[in-house]
Amino acid sequence: MKKLARCICLATALATAPLTPAFAASLESYVGQQPEALLKSKADFAKAYRSAVKGVDLPAWTKRLAAGKASEVVVIDNSRYLLTSACSSRGCLDEVLYVVFDPGSGLVSGFFYLPPAGDTPGDTRTAFSRWYGLPTDAGKAKAISNFLIERAATDAQTLANPPKK
Structure with missing residues (x-):
């Protein structure tokens, strides 16, 4: 009986020990890449992204994420995620798509953001921004949003x- 208990403890330790370093290493392998490169080189990211935006009314440029910011690790509610964003060809003051990726779950969440036009007082276009792929867990969804x-x-x-130079 003691031998069985020891085997179970050892098996549990071996099964769980590599998860944290492997997850950390996998998250780091995405850092610094442009969103378009992530779509082309990271099949899990591409699959998760396409699944999250499927059926969501988004502009055509969001299919390829051509112009964007390099991905970075962010901490949201004590969990680490990958964040990247892409902008329309007219620039990031026109339309921005934010992408939050969790390689551990293989899920993407995000926000299609329409910044207010600074030169138009009372501009309400931000109201037409929209969410996609938010987690079903209400707490996680709220933290990400x-x-x-x-x-x-x-x-x-x-x-x-x-900033002025």
């Missing part, structure tokens, strides 16, 4: 008012 709203607003503010 709050993070992306804050990030989108910060990015838009920075682009509209670049």
Whole structure:
């Protein structure tokens, strides 16, 4: 009986020990890549992204994510995710697509953001922004959406008012 208990403990330790370093290493392998490169070189990212946006009314440019920011690791509600974003050909003050990827679950969540037009007082186009692929877990969905709203607003503010040199 003691031998069986020891075997179970050892098997459990071996089964769970490599998960954390492997996940960390896999997340790091995505960092620094442009969104278009992720679609071409990371099959799991491409599959998750296409699944998340399937049936969502988005502009044609979002299919290829050609112009965007290099991916980075972000922490949302104590969990690590990959974040990348892409912009329309008219620029990031026109349309931005944020993509949050969790390689561990293979899921993508995101936000198609329409920043307010700075030169149009009372512009309401932000109301036409939309979510896609949010997790079914309400707490995770809220944490991701709050993070992306804050990030989108910060990015838009920075682009509209670049630092003076």
